[in-house]
Amino acid sequence: MSYKLLCIGLLLASAGALAAQPAKDWQSVFAVDKETLGVKGANPYFNLTPGYTLAYRHGKDRDTLTVLNETKRIDGVETRVVEDRELRNGQTVELTRDYFAIDSVTNDVYYFGEDVDVYKNGKVVRHEGAWLSGVNGAKFGMMMPGAPKPGQRFYQEHAPGVAMDRFEILSVSEKVITPAGTFEKCVHVVESSAIEKGLRDHKWYAPGVGQVKDAEMVLVRYGAK
Numbered sequence: 001m002s003y004k005l006l007c008i009g010l011l012l013a014s015a016g017a018l019a020a021q022p023a024k025d026w027q028s029v030f031a032v033d034k035e036t037l038g039v040k041g042a043n044p045y046f047n048l049t050p051g052y053t054l055a056y057r058h059g060k061d062r063d064t065l066t067v068l069n070e071t072k073r074i075d076g077v078e079t080r081v082v083e084d085r086e087l088r089n090g091q092t093v094e095l096t097r098d099y100f101a102i103d104s105v106t107n108d109v110y111y112f113g114e115d116v117d118v119y120k121n122g123k124v125v126r127h128e129g130a131w132l133s134g135v136n137g138a139k140f141g142m143m144m145p146g147a148p149k150p151g152q153r154f155y156q157e158h159a160p161g162v163a164m165d166r167f168e169i170l171s172v173s174e175k176v177i178t179p180a181g182t183f184e185k186c187v188h189v190v191e192s193s194a195i196e197k198g199l200r201d202h203k204w205y206a207p208g209v210g211q212v213k214d215a216e217m218v219l220v221r222y223g224a225k
Helices: 003-019
Strands: 051-059 059-073 077-086 091-102 109-120 123-125 139-146 153-155 165-178 181-193 201-206 210-214 218-224
Touching: 051 139, 051 210, 123 210, 139 153, 165 201, 165 218
Parallel strands: none
Antiparallel strands: 051 059, 051 218, 059 077, 077 091, 091 109, 109 123, 109 139, 153 165, 165 181, 181 201, 201 210, 210 218
């Protein structure tokens, strides 16, 4: 074999090896039709039905997610409002209004931003982390695929300099035991950030329920109000 042919063969082999490797990048661009995004649809791991509530605790800390009967139009899309209230020693420390839309075709849930109130001694002191898709270069991200698969990696938030959270799906078959019950076939994800170095937050989502564990915070109650 000539030297030229040998080099060509090595290059082709190298290219083939690279093509066979799994993608390492975090997906940040989503080719979705905004006409199919809105508040209609059903994701088994992320319930957006108005009135649905998930309550968590860890020690004296409490966190409650409530799907409100409210919508907000963001970046040309009608989104569902979810209130996230965090309490420490019985006092509200953060109140967030998160905005989600679901693709009625795929049941993928996308995150369109958040309004944040951070409290101190009962008063709002700042709005750190707030962002909205379509404002100041921010764009919506993936919150939960309709059919999650291990190895998928997505940006949840893409607001440069403000919020760049992302997640990787580690498993779709885990068992989680909480005060609210024992849940099978849970999706296990690990969250990190492109701007907060060292951040690694593990979360688990159960089919038909939603998030059942967030790091040390465990589900104690769920369902319609």
